[in-house]
Amino acid sequence: xxxxxxxxxxxxxxxxxxxxxxxxxxxxxxxxxxxxxxxxxxxxxxxxxxxxxxxxxxxxxxxxxxxxxxxxxxxxxxxxxxxxxxxxxxxxxxxxxxxxxxxxxxxxxxxxxxxxxxxxxxxxxxxxxxxxxxxxxxxxxxxxxxxxxxxxxxxxxxxxxxxxxxxxxxxxxxxxxxxxxxxxxxxxxxxxxxxxxxxxxxxxxxxxxxxxxxxxxxxxxxxxxxxxxxxxxxxxxxxxxxxxxxxxxxxxxx
Ligand code: SAM
Numbered sequence: 001x002x003x004x005x006x007x008x009x010x011x012x013x014x015x016x017x018x019x020x021x022x023x024x025x026x027x028x029x030x031x032x033x034x035x036x037x038x039x040x041x042x043x044x045x046x047x048x049x050x051x052x053x054x055x056x057x058x059x060x061x062x063x064x065x066x067x068x069x070x071x072x073x074x075x076x077x078x079x080x081x082x083x084x085x086x087x088x089x090x091x092x093x094x095x096x097x098x099x100x101x102x103x104x105x106x107x108x109x110x111x112x113x114x115x116x117x118x119x120x121x122x123x124x125x126x127x128x129x130x131x132x133x134x135x136x137x138x139x140x141x142x143x144x145x146x147x148x149x150x151x152x153x154x155x156x157x158x159x160x161x162x163x164x165x166x167x168x169x170x171x172x173x174x175x176x177x178x179x180x181x182x183x184x185x186x187x188x189x190x191x192x193x194x195x196x197x198x199x200x201x202x203x204x205x206x207x208x209x210x211x212x213x214x215x216x217x218x219x220x221x222x223x224x225x226x227x228x229x230x231x232x233x234x235x236x237x238x239x240x241x242x243x244x245x246x247x248x249x250x251x252x253x254x
Contacts, residue, residue, distance in 0.1 A: 001042065001068045003042060003064065003065070003068070005171075005172050006062065008106075009039075009061060009062050009104055010039075010103070010104025010105050010106045010107065011041060011062075011104070012102075012105075012170040012171070012172060012173070012174045013041050013042055013044055013170060013171050014044035014045065014102055014128075014169060014170055015044070015169065015170060015171045016165075016168070016169035016170075019163075019165055019169040020044055020045065020048060021048070022163060023045065023126070023128070023163070023180055024045070024048045024049060024052075026126060026162050026163065026180060026182065027049070027098075027100055027126045029049050029052045029053050029098075030052070030053070031052065031053055031054050032053075032054060033053060033098050034057075034093060034094045034096060034097045034098065035049070035053065035056050035057065035097065035098045035099070035100060036056075036057040036058070036059060036090065036093055036097055036098070036099050036100070037049065037056060037057070037058045037059070037099075037100050037101055038058075038059050038085050038099065038100070038101030038103060038111065039059070039060060039061075039085070039101050039102065039103060039104055040058040040060055040065070040069065041060075041062075041065060041102070042065070042068070043069070043072070044102070045100065045101075045102060046058060046073075046078065049100070050073075050077060050078070054077075055076065055077050055078070055079065056077070056078055056079070057078075057079045057081065057093050058078055058079070058080055058081065059081045059083055059085050059088050060080070060081070060082065060083075061082075061083065061084050061085070063082065066080060066082045085107075085111055085114070086107065086110055086111065086114050089118075090115070090118040090121065090122070091118060091121055094121070095121050096121065096122075096123050097121060097122055097123065098122070098123050098124055098125070098126075099115065099122060099124075099125040099126075099127075100125070100126045100127070101126075101127055101128070102127075102128040103127050103128060103129055105129065105130045105133075105174065105176075108127075108129050108130065108133055109133070109149060112137075112149070112153060113152070116152070116153070116156055119156050119157070119185045120185075122185055123184075123185075124182065124183065124184045124185075125157075125182070125183040125184075126162075126180065126181070126182050126183075127180070127181055127183070128165065128178055128179070128180050129178065129179060129181060130174075130176050130177075130178060130179075131164060131165075131176065131177040131178055131179040132145075132176065132177075133149070134161055134179035134180075134181045135161075135179070136149045136150055137149060137150060137153050137154075137159055137181060137183075138150070138159045138160070138161050138181070141239065141240060141241060141242050142239060142240050143239075144239075146239050147207055147210065147238075147239070148203055148204060148207040151203050151207075151243050151246055152200065152203060153183070154243050155189070155191075155193070155199070155243050155246075155247070156185055156186060156189070157183045157184060157185055157186065158183070158184045158185075158186055159181055159182065159183050159184075160181065160182040160183075160184075161179060161181055162179070162180045162181060162182055163179065163180040164177060164178075164179050165177070165178040165179060165180060166178075190244070191243060191244045191247040191248075192247070193247045193250045193251060193254075194250070194251050194254045195250065195254045198250045198253060198254055199246065199247060199250035201250075202218070202221065202246060202249050202250045202253070203238075203246055205217055205218055205221060206218060206238035206241070206246070207238045207239075210237060210238055210239060211237065212237065213234060213235050213236065213237060214227070214232070214233075214234050214235075214236055214237065214238065214241070215227070215234035215235065217238060218234075218249070221253060222234075222249060222252075222253065226252060226253075229252070230245075230248055230249060230252055232245060232248075232249070
């Protein structure tokens with residue numbers, strides 16, 4: 001199909017067949033998997049996935065692409081959901097789903113947070129994202145890339161940086177390098193926040209001004225006695241705390 005890539009929808013289509021094959025190998029689709037692809041575009045991943053699967057769900061916002069897909073794929077093979085992924089209710093697909101996608105980079109963090117709301121029903125997720133975002137997702141404490149995204153995702157997910165992908169693998173080529181990541185929801189959380197909203201609030205406050213000490217960023221939430229009881233140095237910054245320590249603070253406050 002003749003299709004002009006739309007910048008507002010973050011359309012950078014994968015064209016490198018060797019890269020596409022390595023992504024599909026990493027996903028390892030099985031015939032009966034209940035799989036959802038976010039942003040199928042012109043089918044760069046959809047097509048090779050379908051050769052190994054009985055059927056696939058896709059969520060796409062672009063009406064031109066939807067029309068093309070309806071003409072291209074049998075309705076029994078590709079279940080098309082014309083929707084903004086940020087408004088899409090993944091529980092409508094089923095209870096144990098796999099999620100894949102070369103995501104629109106402009107809304108990648110909101111998509112990840114939206115999926116966290118449905119994490120209980122997800123088996124695994126494989127995403128192409130901006131390399132810098134994947135580095136933040138998997139970052140360890142006390143590194144420059146470690147931040148709110150790392151803590152919030154690592155709380156729920158085990159993540160693996162899989163493949164670095166150069167701009168030339170796409171058309172049009174994005175300005176940045178990309179990376180493919182695997183995310184698997186933790187079956188048993190190693191540290192359980194009693195109040196996940198409070199946990200999120202603490203993490204947000206601590207990283208709100210990441211150059212400031214915890215004593216400053218958590219003022220009003222945690223006093224010196226609290227820091228002492230938790231055995232956390234209030235002169236540290238958010239980037240120095242492990243996920244376990246953020247959970248400990250939230251549970252202390254709860
Ligand atoms: N999967 C294709 C590929 O790899 O060539 C296309 C990937 S492209 C980076 C992102 C895709 O997500 C596009 O098809 C775009 O239209 C779609 N998209 C963008 N924003 C979306 C949204 N809010 N909800 C659903 N799909 C969206």
